[in-house]
Amino acid sequence: MALISIICISFGAWLLLRGSLPTLDGTLKIPALALPVTVERDSLGTVTIRGENRADVTWTLGYIHAQERFFEMDLMRRSASGELAELFGGAALPIDRRARAHRMRARAEAELANAPAADRDLIARYRDGVNAGLSDLSVRPLAYLLTRTQPREWSSADTLLVVDAMYFSLNDASNTRELAFSRMKTALPDAAWQFLSAIGGAWDAPLSGPAMRWPKLPTPADLDLGKLDPATMKSDGPVSDAVPGSNSFAVSGSLAGGAGLIANDMHLDLRVPGIWFRTRLVYPNPRRQGQTVDVTGASLPGTPAMVVGSNRSVAWGFTNSYGDFTDWVRVLPDAGDANRYKTADGSDAVVVHQESISVKGAEAETLEVRDTRWGPILAKDADGTPLALAWTAHRPGAHNLELMNLETAETSDEAIAIAQRAGMPAQNFLVADRFGSIAWTIAGRMPHRTGNYDARLPADWSQPGTGWDGWLAHPDYPLISNPPWQRLWTANSRLVDSGAPLDRLGDGGYDLGARQMQIRDALNAKQQFTAADMLEIQLDDRALFLKPWYERLDKLVKQSPEDPELARIGGILTDWNGHASVDSVAYRLVRAWRNEVKDTVLAGFAAVVRKQYPDFQMPKLAQAEHAVWSILQQRPPHLLPPGYASWEDLQRKCLDRVVARLDEQPGGIAARTWGERNTARIAHPLSRALPAFLARLLDMPADPLPGDSNMPRVQGPAFGASERFAVAPGDEEHGYFELPGGQSGHPLSPFYGAGHGDWVEGKPTPFLPGPSIHQLRFEPTKN
Incomplete structure (x- = not known):
């Protein structure tokens, strides 16, 4: 009887899940x-x-996005607006508290109200398509069944929130x-501050x-770490090498047989389904009568735009620029009124x-946000002065649909x-x-x-002529x-020369140039x-960056051949093949040792800052390789650093x-391979809340993965190329486009996880869609 009950419950759950599957065939x-x-x-x-026409295509794209990815779209708008609770x-x-302090929903609604009418109309078309696609599902998507909630309709402002x-x-x-730089600048001698905060090097x-020259070492007169109390030394723990960015x-x-040839792989957190949605749009070209727009690439569910791709005339891609687009502004109080500032x-x-945050199963929470003309007050400077955050995302004009015009661009100059x-x-x-x-x-x-x-430090914008003067x-x-x-x-490193070009872009924490140099x-x-x-x-996993560290460790090991422990390590190092290979123990060892040495060297400088700021943690210093080396x-x-007899002893x-x-x-x-450490954990957003056997059904396989940062x-494990493609515009038939995590967000869909295996193996999936196996037709009706 129990078995029959289990079968009935399982069958009922299966039928329920099928009710939220997208419509693939027929006429609507x-x-x-x-x-x-x-x-x-x-x-x-x-x-x-x-x-x-693009308006009808936009409505339809919204419909399809909603049927395949509404929950993921919902997470994006809620994460930006602080509405996840x-x-x-x-x-x-x-x-939610961290996000709501930025009041992004209010800003999005204000931005939308001031947008050109054509933009508002197109966003509204997309919105209506999304809501139609959602309402046409006979059962709400799985995530809402599990959370026992109802999906909320899409609004026009939600599309801006996805951006x-x-x-x-x-x-x-x-x-x-x-914030950390401000403390370092205050607590360290200037020579040490300049040494740690430089922008680039070899x-x-x-x-x-x-390439830039790294500054000279601080002198003994500037800083002597040996005088520190060894008890003050502590490690902040490993800092992630993940850099949201791309290649x-x-x-x-002339090097590719006619058309230019472009490759792109955007590095982001990986999930199921992937962030991007493989899309091809075909409609009459509004600029050229009798011609057709035919654009293929990746759309972003929640928006009507093609983010990357090719339209047979131009192909384009992005990488995170790491310019400086956020500034802390010192909010100096007016002596006559505590609620005013200079x-x-x-x-x-x-x-x-007063921001009200709704909480499932509890009373709403009220969050007070104090705002200035520069941005919300979110932190304090090293001396306790309140700081307001100036961020491009807050400013009017930070959102528009201009990117969609790439669909009809005909030359690189137009695209630029x-x-x-x-x-x-x-x-970039x-x-x-x-x-x-x-x-x-x-x-x-x-x-x-x-x-x-110095835009890398909090500044006083109450001084005339200081701050941001528009775009x-x-x-x-x-x-x-x-x-x-x-x-x-x-990649994500500095691309321009020092002087005016770099001053305009600023330094937002450029990545080390090793990956860029290898490309x-x-x-x-x-x-x-x-x-x-x-x-x-794109698949180059040669460890050129770690080679000098391997050679340094190999030399250290060989200095004492009579030491049995070093002899054991020497045997492991013979496994080194110069790649971040899944079966390499030597790669994992060298990488871990390099990180340990780097963190230990930097810990001495951090200890100096902690004398003045006990809770200080060293920020991610992508260029610290130059300093440590x-x-x-x-x-x-x-x-x-104190506690070591010599530099050889430290190593x-x-x-x-x-x-x-x-x-x-x-x-x-001997069992610690790089593949064991770098095993995929590409998960569905809800899998952590489910029993392990169910989570395995939602998540992608735990494949050992080659590759690493700085190559x-x-x-x-859960970070990397969110897509890979290469294409020559006009020759899309010979391009490729790989996506991790699959196309559909529904676990019963035939497209759940589809194509993920090609991404794992680095197998080139064709850029253009293959033969059609499903066709859905939308026919207009009179109201």
């Missing part, structure tokens, strides 16, 4: 459409939407680096200008907002102009066209800074078009390129600690 009568639209799906679930209860309140979610993902909205590989590179048509034109009142006008997080924008041209610029809005201040003018954007070297490469050198090693050559670079090369006694004790940690696990160090094949 739609009053909202002007003309018929067809939706085709191939074996991966790639959607091709064919219509007679309405779904998940009090556990989500800490996340805001990308701002949060690609920018550090808490600007913690600048690993630089910019598009213009030389993108291109070669001119500005360049007198004083202004602090505006207080569109990108520079786009309202989106400022990104790379484009290639069918005539063979390639170009790079910044897409998105950038602040125009005025006044002489940077497009003629002042950096641009490199058709360089004589015929190659362009962007540049791989491009320079060839004179002719195909899409397969671009994939080879410079110290190890020169071995200055005054910079040796040996770091090795002992790493080996002990690896040895204490089952099988000892082209960036890969962590």
